[in-house]
Amino acid sequence: MKKSLTIFITLFIAFSLNTSAIEVAKNLTGLDLPANPMIIPEGKSNPLPKINNADNQMYILFDNLDPEISNQVSNYIELAYYDIYKKWPNPDYNYYNLMVRAPYSDATLSQYTLTDFDVAIFPIGSWPLNAATQGGIKIIDKIKEMLNAGKRVMVIGRYWASYAFHQDGTFAGGKDPVVIDFLQNEIGIDPPQTGVIAITDGQSYLPYHIEGIDGDPVAKGYDYYGNIAYGRNVEPMHPIAYRTLLDQFKLASNALGTGFAYLDKYGKTDGDPNVPMGSWVGVRADVGDGRIVLWSLAPDNIALTELQYFTNTELYAMDWFTKDLPKYGQWIDLEATLVNFGESLLDQQKTQEVRIRNFGKKPLTISAIEWNEWEEPGTFVVIEGGGAGVLQPGEFRTIKIGFTPTEERDYEDQLFIESDAINAPSTAINVKGRGGKDAPTGPEIRVSAEPFDFGVVEIPTSKTKDIYFNSVGTDNVIVDNIEFYDNIGNAFSFPQTMNFPQVVKPGTQYTFSVKFSPIDYGKSYSATLKITSNAVKNYVAFIKLVGKTKSSGIGPSISSDLAFDTLDFGYVTLNNEVQMEFNILSTGADSLRINKFYLNDDYDVFTVPDGYIDQTPVLIAPSEMYKIPVNFKPYTDMDVYYGELGMFTNATNEGGNNFKIYLKGTGHDPFSVKGEVQNKLGTLSMKAFPNPSGGDFKLEITSKAQFMNASLNIYDLKGKVVMTIFQGNIEEGQSYYDLNNALLPSGQYFIGVKTLTESVILPFIIVK
Numbered sequence: 161m162k163k164s165l166t167i168f169i170t171l172f173i174a175f176s177l178n179t180s181a182i183e184v185a186k187n188l189t190g191l192d193l194p195a196n197p198m199i200i201p202e203g204k205s206n207p208l209p210k211i212n213n214a215d216n217q218m219y220i221l222f223d224n225l226d227p228e229i230s231n232q233v234s235n236y237i238e239l240a241y242y243d244i245y246k247k248w249p250n251p252d253y254n255y256y257n258l259m260v261r262a263p264y265s266d267a268t269l270s271q272y273t274l275t276d277f278d279v280a281i282f283p284i285g286s287w288p289l290n291a292a293t294q295g296g297i298k299i300i301d302k303i304k305e306m307l308n309a310g311k312r313v314m315v316i317g318r319y320w321a322s323y324a325f326h327q328d329g330t331f332a333g334g335k336d337p338v339v340i341d342f343l344q345n346e347i348g349i350d351p352p353q354t355g356v357i358a359i360t361d362g363q364s365y366l367p368y369h370i371e372g373i374d375g376d377p378v379a380k381g382y383d384y385y386g387n388i389a390y391g392r393n394v395e396p397m398h399p400i401a402y403r404t405l406l407d408q409f410k411l412a413s414n415a416l417g418t419g420f421a422y423l424d425k426y427g428k429t430d431g432d433p434n435v436p437m438g439s440w441v442g443v444r445a446d447v448g449d450g451r452i453v454l455w456s457l458a459p460d461n462i463a464l465t466e467l468q469y470f471t472n473t474e475l476y477a478m479d480w481f482t483k484d485l486p487k488y489g490q491w492i493d494l495e496a497t498l499v500n501f502g503e504s505l506l507d508q509q510k511t512q513e514v515r516i517r518n519f520g521k522k523p524l525t526i527s528a529i530e531w532n533e534w535e536e537p538g539t540f541v542v543i544e545g546g547g548a549g550v551l552q553p554g555e556f557r558t559i560k561i562g563f564t565p566t567e568e569r570d571y572e573d574q575l576f577i578e579s580d581a582i583n584a585p586s587t588a589i590n591v592k593g594r595g596g597k598d599a600p601t602g603p604e605i606r607v608s609a610e611p612f613d614f615g616v617v618e619i620p621t622s623k624t625k626d627i628y629f630n631s632v633g634t635d636n637v638i639v640d641n642i643e644f645y646d647n648i649g650n651a652f653s654f655p656q657t658m659n660f661p662q663v664v665k666p667g668t669q670y671t672f673s674v675k676f677s678p679i680d681y682g683k684s685y686s687a688t689l690k691i692t693s694n695a696v697k698n699y700v701a702f703i704k705l706v707g708k709t710k711s712s713g714i715g716p717s718i719s720s721d722l723a724f725d726t727l728d729f730g731y732v733t734l735n736n737e738v739q740m741e742f743n744i745l746s747t748g749a750d751s752l753r754i755n756k757f758y759l760n761d762d763y764d765v766f767t768v769p770d771g772y773i774d775q776t777p778v779l780i781a782p783s784e785m786y787k788i789p790v791n792f793k794p795y796t797d798m799d800v801y802y803g804e805l806g807m808f809t810n811a812t813n814e815g816g817n818n819f820k821i822y823l824k825g826t827g828h829d830p831f832s833v834k835g836e837v838q839n840k841l842g843t844l845s846m847k848a849f850p851n852p853s854g855g856d857f858k859l860e861i862t863s864k865a866q867f868m869n870a871s872l873n874i875y876d877l878k879g880k881v882v883m884t885i886f887q888g889n890i891e892e893g894q895s896y897y898d899l900n901n902a903l904l905p906s907g908q909y910f911i912g913v914k915t916l917t918e919s920v921i922l923p924f925i926i927v928k
Contacts, residue, residue, distance in 0.1 A: 217258070218278050369429060377476060687705045740789070
């Protein structure tokens with residue numbers, strides 16, 4: 161018998177709500193949970209899976225976990241979860257044709273090994289995460305199994321957060337320690353104020369608006385309205401079902417998960433947001449090498465005209481899941497779509513390398529690599545790596561390209577690659593260059609502008625990653641040394657002995673390995689590699705490395721809300737005392753106990769007010785924090801002071817038993833006006849004139865090398881930025897800035913230019 165769609169229509173009455181703080185509901189009237197929320201019924205239908213293409217099994221969708229709505233609306237699963245993939249990401253290569261649709265049951269899990277799939281989709285409806293099959297296979301166990309195997313998991317459900325954290329006895333069955341540990345320590349859910357909120361007022365349903373984070377790879381700024389008939393310039397349509405409760409959750413300040421969708425309007429559909437940001441309904445996280453996305457609301461409560469905006473985020477979640485996973489069939493992947501030789505000497509060949517990869521699961525056959533021939537033959541040539549051939553799954557091919565200009569002009573061509581790739585059987589690499597008599601010659605190096613990200617690494621494991629840079633000049637680059645310029649915690653290291661000098665030929669890439677071995681839980685790490693070579697311009701180059709660890713789920717754990725556990729006061733006027741604060745975070749499962757504080761300060765410039773570190777022990781409950789103020793009072797001009805505020809604790813995370821906060825500050829004499837200042841090597845100098853200034857003034861910066869990621873700011877006497885002049889790269893030579901001090905009152909300031917390696921400070925006075 162064909163099922164019908166039942167719509168519940170209600171009259172929405174205007175009312176006033178106090179939404180300064182959304183509170184978890186105590187009255188659970190209207191809550192619709194399964195009769196036995198711990199056991200998932202097999203159902204009356206055939207339990208054998210529906211398989212679209214038996215040879216292409218990459219994703220699995222469990223379709224029996226929301227029987228309440230499926231029994232009312234026959235095509236609910238297709239509408240909200242399944243058919244949406246038919247033409248995505250494109251009609252020829254879509255997720256639908258690679259998806260197995262099956263019930264979550266003992267039969268399915270005996271027929272398939274779940275980790276053979278790249279993605280598992282759990283539309284769990286009103287079930288908790290510890291619900292199980294008739295044979296006792298819990299959803300949470302299969303989620304963790306997928307993530308431990310580096311796979312991807314999508315969870316869409318109504319009450320999973322409340323099952324884990326709401327204190328009402330109705331949700332008691334969901335208080336599974338494995339679920340709670342996973343949500344708190346792998347995702348970062350903050351239990352207080354996590355749970356359902358009421359979306360009714362008397363006899364009326366309350367509408368709400370969900371806002372997506374703009375720029376997030378899952379949300380991409382999409383928003384939608386729920387619990388109301390709504391339409392954007394179209395006839396309003398009701399949701400499939402009205403609800404009395406909406407599940408939402410909080411995220412801890414050190415959460416590994418990233419919220420992407422949140423409640424911002426409650427009880428209304430227009431005007432400004434009336435809910436403080438922080439009531440999340442969507443979160444994504446990297447868990448080891450795996451990835452997970454969770455929604456705490458289901459699409460049945462979204463107005464039908466808005467449903468497409470919700471399902472769009474499901475599609476983008478699949479894109480986020482699969483962008484770095486091998487594809488089905490033959491799949492060509494270009495390391496770069498543009499090779500730019502820059503300016504080159506006439507009649508001299510310059511070379512560069514580019515790599516292509518078979519990112520598919522079947523052998524890729526390359527039938528031809530040839531030029532479009534916009535330029536004369538011989539201008540651009542393939543020196544190595546051309547011709548037909550077969551790339552096995554995961555295999556790379558390096559193509560070496562030569563450029564020989566004969567005139568002073570711009571050159572451009574395309575290198576076409578023909579293959580049997582299902583994503584791009586004909587693709588091209590754009591190649592550019594310019595001929596010039598005065599083109600720079602000699603060795604040159606190019607490094608990645610983006611950091612090399614090691615992701616989340618579990619303690620006590622480590623991860624090794626290939627790091628690389630390119631030789632883009634006309635002569636060999638001779639690398640004299642590669643060393644760590646900074647390496648907080650010494651978490652990064654070279655797994656193999658680095659021998660120097662190393663010769664890197666023009667147009668080639670130099671690759672070496674770095675190992676990331678973190679020791680502290682719940683911490684973000686970074687390091688900078690310094691490369692010294694004979695490069696003409698970039699003779700000192702820097703590569704950034706980043707990585708992080710998840711929070712400890714056992715015992716007490718300690719961290720801080722400071723980057724690199726460093727409290728930096730910046731520049732402070734001599735004999736002027738400045739106070740800054742930081743928080744000690746209790747990030748473990750048990751209370752943190754600080755038994756004793758100590759302060760190491762050879763110059764007596766750092767102090768802590770009475771009552772903060774002289775009264776021990778200090779007990780900090782899990783997920784709570786303890787605020788500590790520190791004072792800094794310098795005595796000498798331009799001296800950098802260092803100190804340590806240490807504490808002995810019961811923390812079980814590495815380094816936590818003797819935890820340290822690093823203190824740093826610089827003294828500044830505002831009356832010491834100098835005409836020009838420079839760094840110690842004399843490679844970067846700055847002067848302002850006139851100084852003192854009564855009106856407009858000019859700033860001159862002289863650089864003898866290129867400095868990356870520079871910032872040029874004006875600071876007040878407390879070290880606060882009051883004007884940003886420039887951010888970017890400082891090129892070799894002289895740079896001028898014409899400035900107007902109309903927005904700054906009379907007084908003492910200083911102008912600072914900071915780069916990755918250098919810092920130059922110029923005292924400056926404004927007199928009006």
